[in-house]
Amino acid sequence: MRNEQLRESLKGKVPLFEGLPEEALDEILKRGHRHQLAKGFILFHQGEPADSFHLIIAGRLKVAQTSEEGQQMIVRYLGPRELAGCVAVCGGLPYPATATAVEDTWLLQWNRGALADVAERWPQIALNAMRIMGGRTQELQDRVRELQGERVEQRIARTLGRLVVQAGRRTADGIEIDFPLSRQDLAEMVGTTLHTVSRTLAAWEQEGIVRSGRQKVMIRDAASLSVIAGSGEQSS
Amino acid sequence: MRNEQLRESLKGKVPLFEGLPEEALDEILKRGHRHQLAKGFILFHQGEPADSFHLIIAGRLKVAQTSEEGQQMIVRYLGPRELAGCVAVCGGLPYPATATAVEDTWLLQWNRGALADVAERWPQIALNAMRIMGGRTQELQDRVRELQGERVEQRIARTLGRLVVQAGRRTADGIEIDFPLSRQDLAEMVGTTLHTVSRTLAAWEQEGIVRSGRQKVMIRDAASLSVIAGSGEQSS
DNA sequence: TCAGCTGTTTGAGCTCCAGCAAACAACGAT
DNA sequence: ATCGTTGTTTGCTGGAGCTCAAACAGCTGA
Numbered sequence: 001m002r003n004e005q006l007r008e009s010l011k012g013k014v015p016l017f018e019g020l021p022e023e024a025l026d027e028i029l030k031r032g033h034r035h036q037l038a039k040g041f042i043l044f045h046q047g048e049p050a051d052s053f054h055l056i057i058a059g060r061l062k063v064a065q066t067s068e069e070g071q072q073m074i075v076r077y078l079g080p081r082e083l084a085g086c087v088a089v090c091g092g093l094p095y096p097a098t099a100t101a102v103e104d105t106w107l108l109q110w111n112r113g114a115l116a117d118v119a120e121r122w123p124q125i126a127l128n129a130m131r132i133m134g135g136r137t138q139e140l141q142d143r144v145r146e147l148q149g150e151r152v153e154q155r156i157a158r159t160l161g162r163l164v165v166q167a168g169r170r171t172a173d174g175i176e177i178d179f180p181l182s183r184q185d186l187a188e189m190v191g192t193t194l195h196t197v198s199r200t201l202a203a204w205e206q207e208g209i210v211r212s213g214r215q216k217v218m219i220r221d222a223a224s225l226s227v228i229a230g231s232g233e234q235s236s
Numbered sequence: 237m238r239n240e241q242l243r244e245s246l247k248g249k250v251p252l253f254e255g256l257p258e259e260a261l262d263e264i265l266k267r268g269h270r271h272q273l274a275k276g277f278i279l280f281h282q283g284e285p286a287d288s289f290h291l292i293i294a295g296r297l298k299v300a301q302t303s304e305e306g307q308q309m310i311v312r313y314l315g316p317r318e319l320a321g322c323v324a325v326c327g328g329l330p331y332p333a334t335a336t337a338v339e340d341t342w343l344l345q346w347n348r349g350a351l352a353d354v355a356e357r358w359p360q361i362a363l364n365a366m367r368i369m370g371g372r373t374q375e376l377q378d379r380v381r382e383l384q385g386e387r388v389e390q391r392i393a394r395t396l397g398r399l400v401v402q403a404g405r406r407t408a409d410g411i412e413i414d415f416p417l418s419r420q421d422l423a424e425m426v427g428t429t430l431h432t433v434s435r436t437l438a439a440w441e442q443e444g445i446v447r448s449g450r451q452k453v454m455i456r457d458a459a460s461l462s463v464i465a466g467s468g469e470q471s472s
Numbered sequence: 473t474c475a476g477c478t479g480t481t482t483g484a485g486c487t488c489c490a491g492c493a494a495a496c497a498a499c500g501a502t
Numbered sequence: 503a504t505c506g507t508t509g510t511t512t513g514c515t516g517g518a519g520c521t522c523a524a525a526c527a528g529c530t531g532a
Contacts, residue, residue: 065377071385091370096377126362133369134327140376141301147383148427149307191384214528450498
């Protein structure tokens, strides 16, 4: 992809660079390093000092945290135009989680110094960064609340709903989650076991709400799904 | 309290103002408005536009979030030298939660404009703000992981451990949580019911790990507590 | 084509803990 | 002192969902 195309494809759509003049965007993109990561490879490890952050041009990353006892949790998936490592680099903290490519992924990378430079020239970037971090905090708070008060089925529905927004691809018979997503992955996002996820999806498949296969989920009836997400299905 | 005493009591201890020269601290404190909030009163409501943020001089605030369905969750308690509303104001977002005084509380308040001013003069403040936000994100991630993988007893132990650090007061027979904390409150922090909290504390009281009364918890054996927090007590 | 691996399904049992209920205790106000 | 309010204790019951187990299916590479 030529630089110009790249700029076009990103213009006005990257939250971190929102509100910047075009020449700023040009300059900033020029300073980033292009970079590729094959499916399955790790971009950074939890606990490493955060010396650079990454804008996803294409592909998808899984951000996951592991506790000392070995239990894993998926923090989120990141897609095109989203940032990996932004919270850590801005805060001067180690990476709080491990980022793995779940598809072949193209990135644009800046180191900490470059960020400081451009943030000084265009303070809007610092504001944007804080807004992004605030949004993430908000999301995590919501997730804690859900874990505390909602049933598993409801949480699976919510999680799928979010994935539809973040990574849904319209197809002939529904909206498909556009990257390989196993039952185990879904379980680690929701806070349950792959067994329960499997059973739940099977039940929904009966009702025609989803269709699913090996590492594939397709939503056929988003309305029903959001009813379940909102209230936890009190039917038969 | 005179201004000078105030400055002394805060110097070098407020995370947001870390690394600032003394004259900066002076100037900043001068621009803040003193402010008092009696026990039980609300500082700000969830959803309100965040136009000011607050440094706690003395007292304690409860930060809680309520979902549309009415279920409550306590995000955290804030004590002296901590900031309320910082994430929201910095990010230009509405307050994500409601802050209530659980004791008579003295505050120092700045509006958004004042923050922008001082952050422009001393950019270190912006960096500190981001580090604080990053830390909060980290904490919330840990909490999500705990909710997903740990038993209630373990989570209660962890929560008490954190409260000891944040608000523990050494006394003759142990460390007491230094503000009124009901079973219900603890339950909303942990993600369980007051019944389970009550039962768990009763069991621990048998073993001499805690002593508790009406809105009071005292830790007598912090070591045992952290063993439970770390591994979830597999004994008889 | 077959073997091996990884991911999925499904069953059975059991446990943790939420939900309901009712009594009890501490505190504050009159 | 007494009453009402608010917080706590404790028993009982049921069910959601975790755990263990085993079979099954889809993909990959030799």
